[in-house]
Amino acid sequence: MTSNSSATRGTVFLVGAGPGAPDLLTVRAARLLGEADIVFYDALVPEEILSLIKTSKKTAVGKRSGRFSTAQNFINKQLLDAARKYATVVRLKGGDPMLFGRAHEEISYLVGKGISVKVVPGVTAALAASAELGVSMTKRGQARSVAFVTPRVGEGMAESSWIRAALAADTVAIYMGADEIGDIAAALIVAGKAMATPVAVVESASLPGAGVAYGTLARLPKVEKRDGPALILVGDVYGEAAAQAMEAERCRQASA
Amino acid sequence: MTSNSSATRGTVFLVGAGPGAPDLLTVRAARLLGEADIVFYDALVPEEILSLIKTSKKTAVGKRSGRFSTAQNFINKQLLDAARKYATVVRLKGGDPMLFGRAHEEISYLVGKGISVKVVPGVTAALAASAELGVSMTKRGQARSVAFVTPRVGEGMAESSWIRAALAADTVAIYMGADEIGDIAAALIVAGKAMATPVAVVESASLPGAGVAYGTLARLPKVEKRDGPALILVGDVYGEAAAQAMEAERCRQASA
Numbered sequence: 191m192t193s194n195s196s197a198t199r200g201t202v203f204l205v206g207a208g209p210g211a212p213d214l215l216t217v218r219a220a221r222l223l224g225e226a227d228i229v230f231y232d233a234l235v236p237e238e239i240l241s242l243i244k245t246s247k248k249t250a251v252g253k254r255s256g257r258f259s260t261a262q263n264f265i266n267k268q269l270l271d272a273a274r275k276y277a278t279v280v281r282l283k284g285g286d287p288m289l290f291g292r293a294h295e296e297i298s299y300l301v302g303k304g305i306s307v308k309v310v311p312g313v314t315a316a317l318a319a320s321a322e323l324g325v326s327m328t329k330r331g332q333a334r335s336v337a338f339v340t341p342r343v344g345e346g347m348a349e350s351s352w353i354r355a356a357l358a359a360d361t362v363a364i365y366m367g368a369d370e371i372g373d374i375a376a377a378l379i380v381a382g383k384a385m386a387t388p389v390a391v392v393e394s395a396s397l398p399g400a401g402v403a404y405g406t407l408a409r410l411p412k413v414e415k416r417d418g419p420a421l422i423l424v425g426d427v428y429g430e431a432a433a434q435a436m437e438a439e440r441c442r443q444a445s446a
Numbered sequence: 447m448t449s450n451s452s453a454t455r456g457t458v459f460l461v462g463a464g465p466g467a468p469d470l471l472t473v474r475a476a477r478l479l480g481e482a483d484i485v486f487y488d489a490l491v492p493e494e495i496l497s498l499i500k501t502s503k504k505t506a507v508g509k510r511s512g513r514f515s516t517a518q519n520f521i522n523k524q525l526l527d528a529a530r531k532y533a534t535v536v537r538l539k540g541g542d543p544m545l546f547g548r549a550h551e552e553i554s555y556l557v558g559k560g561i562s563v564k565v566v567p568g569v570t571a572a573l574a575a576s577a578e579l580g581v582s583m584t585k586r587g588q589a590r591s592v593a594f595v596t597p598r599v600g601e602g603m604a605e606s607s608w609i610r611a612a613l614a615a616d617t618v619a620i621y622m623g624a625d626e627i628g629d630i631a632a633a634l635i636v637a638g639k640a641m642a643t644p645v646a647v648v649e650s651a652s653l654p655g656a657g658v659a660y661g662t663l664a665r666l667p668k669v670e671k672r673d674g675p676a677l678i679l680v681g682d683v684y685g686e687a688a689a690q691a692m693e694a695e696r697c698r699q700a701s702a
Contacts, residue, residue, distance in 0.1 A: 208472070209567070217476055218469040225654045264478060286569070288576035289592065294683075301580075309577035311465070311652075313472060313567045319545035324557075328596075329550045333581035335595040335611035338546065340584075351616050355591035362605050375505070396567075401564035427550075 200227070200273045202300055204293050206286040206312015207231075210418055211396035212238045214313050219282075222310065227276035230268060234284045234419060236397065262292070265298040273305045281328050284419070286314040290340050290365050295384035314338075319392035319421045322400055325431055333360035333427045340365040341374055353381050361425035368393070368420035375407045378424070383407060385395030388428035404432035451571050454678070455531040456483070459547050463487075463543040466674055468494045470569050475538075478566065483532035486524060490540045490675060492653070501660055518548070522555040528562045546596050570594075572619035575648035575677045579658055581687055587617035589683045596621040597630055609637050617681035622698015624649070624669050624676035631663045634680070639663060640675035645685035648677040650674030660688035 203222055208214040215223075220242060222230065228247040233241060245257065266369045272279045274369045287293040287309055300307050316338060320327050335360035339352035356362045356378060367374050369393065379385055385408035393401040397418050403411030413420055451531040457479055471479075476498060479485065484503040487496060496504065507521045528535045542550040543565055556563050572594060576583050583592045593615035595608035612618045612634060623630050624647065635641055640665035647655040653674050659667030669676055 206569075206573075211474070213474040213477065214567065215470045216464070216470050216472055218467070220473055221469065223515075256513060286573045288573055288584075290584050291582065292586065297580055297582070298511075307580060311569045311573040311577040313569060314573060317542045317544055317570060318568040320542075321567040324553055324563065324565060326544045326550040326553070327549065328544075328546050330548065334606070335593055335608045337591055337615055339564075339591040350590070351614070352591045354614040355593060355611065355616070358607070358610040359593055360611070370479050382550065400632060403499040423468075436621045 199305065200275070200277045201306045201308055202269055202273050202279045202281060203308050203310055203398065203438050204281050204287040204291075204296065206291070207235045207239055207282050207311040208313040209285060209315050209318030210236050210239070210394065212236075212242065213398050214318065215239065216310065218310050218311060219312065222278070222280050223282070225278055226280040227278050228272050229280045230265065231274070231280055232281040233282050235324075252313055262295050266296060269296060269300060270303055270305065275299065277290050283312075284315075286312040289314050289338060294406075299348040305441075313422050314393060315365060315419060316423070318395040319363070319423060319440050322392050322395045323390055323402060323423075323428075323431065325390070325427055327361045327363070327423075329427050329429065333425060336361045337358045337362065338363045341370065353377060356424065357381055357383055361427055362423070364422040364424065366419075367422050371410055371413055371422060374422065375410055379407055383424075387424055388426060388432040390423040390428045390432065391420055392423065393420040395421065395445065404428065404435035406432065409436075455561065456531070456533045456535050457562045457564055458525055458529050458535045458537060458552075459513075459536050459564050459566055460539065460543040460547075460552065460603065461566040462547075462570075463495055463540050464569040465541060465571050465652040466492050466495070466650065467502060468492075468498065470574065470652050470667060471498075472566065473497065474566050475568065475618060478534070478536050479538070481534055482536040483534050483591075485536045485538055486521065486526050486528070487538040487697065492537055496647070496684070506570040513651045518551050522552060525552060525556060526561065539568075540571075543570040545594060548572050571621065571651060571675060571677050575619070575646075575679060576631050578648050578651045579646055579679075579684075579687065581646070581683055583617045583683065587633055587681050589681060591615045592617045592619065594619045594621065597623050597626065597633075609633060612680065613637055613639055617683055618679070620678040620680065623678050627666055627669055629677065631666055635663055639680075643680055644682060644688040645690065646684045647676055648678040648679065649676040651677065658680030660684065660691035665692075669701050
């Protein structure tokens, strides 16, 4: 380090917190939460995981407001300041940092300032949801491609790359879409996806209050609005489970 | 349990081993390796992870041969027999079980036999590779859809769903394709993907011998054939890193 840089330079670890269950953290992530000098965490990371943080220097940097970019600049600046003061800075993100985690902005800003950044991957929501369902996203002879999309980032719904990818792939995981599931299903049907395509919604995957609901694009499962995040899964691999669940529902209604 | 079922019934845990580094196991996976009465593991799981298994009853159930279905039937039968004898049966799979892990066959067989199956999700290879690169798969304004595909399962290369998904998505992760990277790139170019599309190859992500190489579809990065698995990543998000790496390579050659 040259003499004009008298500041201590720490490492910023972008750490995936996984889907929510504390024991679905990676061993490395759990260790870093204990070792960190300072932690900045997403609003959605559950309390049970935050309790693994040993340092008292922990700050929520939620981005739930509509003013994304302002908030991002502020987070970037906080991370930089921390890296100039502390050896081990942890930036804890729900799921995995590199998939819809907006890691790009933070990495590019910090690396541009000469800060060392390391990424610790995590279990992403779609895989925790698949574990909850017990249904594989891929299946020999039926599903050999999976699209991970979000309808929330950037431009409008129509003619978007997320729709093209969702139409082309055998199985689709839709992140951050549960609040607009009706619009999403309509957009997919208009774009040419069959109305009978099976749909599963998994809420709070891996957490005690987890919920699973099945339907089709035309007959959407009900989203219960639990506290945790919800994921929409679309594809023929959910057909068998969806048919069973809808049949059970019909029988309940018939016998009521 | 009815009286005609006198056998003990255990639970089969399908456990994701993650990308290879032992501390990228989830906390739950690491605990289950210590607690299991018997473990069946994929050929690709590294020795360091296998050393966390406490029981002496551990069996490799590699499927590297061409005779997939025969091998799968035999694995199914072994898991069933184990579940009738032991309380905690672990089936350890590289990465995550629900993404190209062929979990479907095992779950469907075991559930059909009345065995309880639980899935423990893991860190999938594409996310470990992204961590290795330090490049996010998604990027605001540039990449909002990601396809995970494999060209190896089932039918031939042409007109396959993996190509459609790879063309439609902004970022593509290609599993189990490194041995045929030339054919894959040719198929993508013929299908309409730009020849200048950036490509990254990550070998043995998360392991000490990890390797990263950049190029484009027309000028493929060299695959070094390390021991561990390799992942091919395709998309504009790799453009900046690929340009830097190729420029550095040109300078090395010019000064040599």
